Amino acid sequence: MKLTSALFVLATVAATQGRVLYARQENLQTFAGALGGLEATPIEDSGNADRPFQVKGDTFVNLAAALQRSCDQQFNACANAANSGQGDFSTADCQAQKDACSATAAKKL
Numbered sequence: 160m161k162l163t164s165a166l167f168v169l170a171t172v173a174a175t176q177g178r179v180l181y182a183r184q185e186n187l188q189t190f191a192g193a194l195g196g197l198e199a200t201p202i203e204d205s206g207n208a209d210r211p212f213q214v215k216g217d218t219f220v221n222l223a224a225a226l227q228r229s230c231d232q233q234f235n236a237c238a239n240a241a242n243s244g245q246g247d248f249s250t251a252d253c254q255a256q257k258d259a260c261s262a263t264a265a266k267k268l
Contacts, residue, residue, distance in 0.1 A: 194252055
């Protein structure tokens with residue numbers, strides 16, 4: 160009986176910890192545009208109370224700054240692809256996408 164109880168407790172703890180990890184990794188970037196399949200960089204919880212938002216390893220004190228970085232990184236990747244001929248779009252298309260990303264971010268704040 161003791162082994163069964165211990166396994167139940169361990170299974171409960173594991174399930175609880177898995178949900179906490181999943182919740183922390185929710186992407187706060189909601190912009191869905193993705194020219195050339197290049198999505199906006201995810202914004203996740205950094206786990207740092209002083210700088211709670213993380214974009215590709217960089218942390219931010221507020222969501223607005225993280226959203227801006229995410230949109231900027233998407234624009235840079237898009238422009239690089241357009242300039243190298245990897246996509247059927249132009250840097251002007253990338254700028255329009257960035258404007259839409261920023262507008263979506265502004266609605267979220």
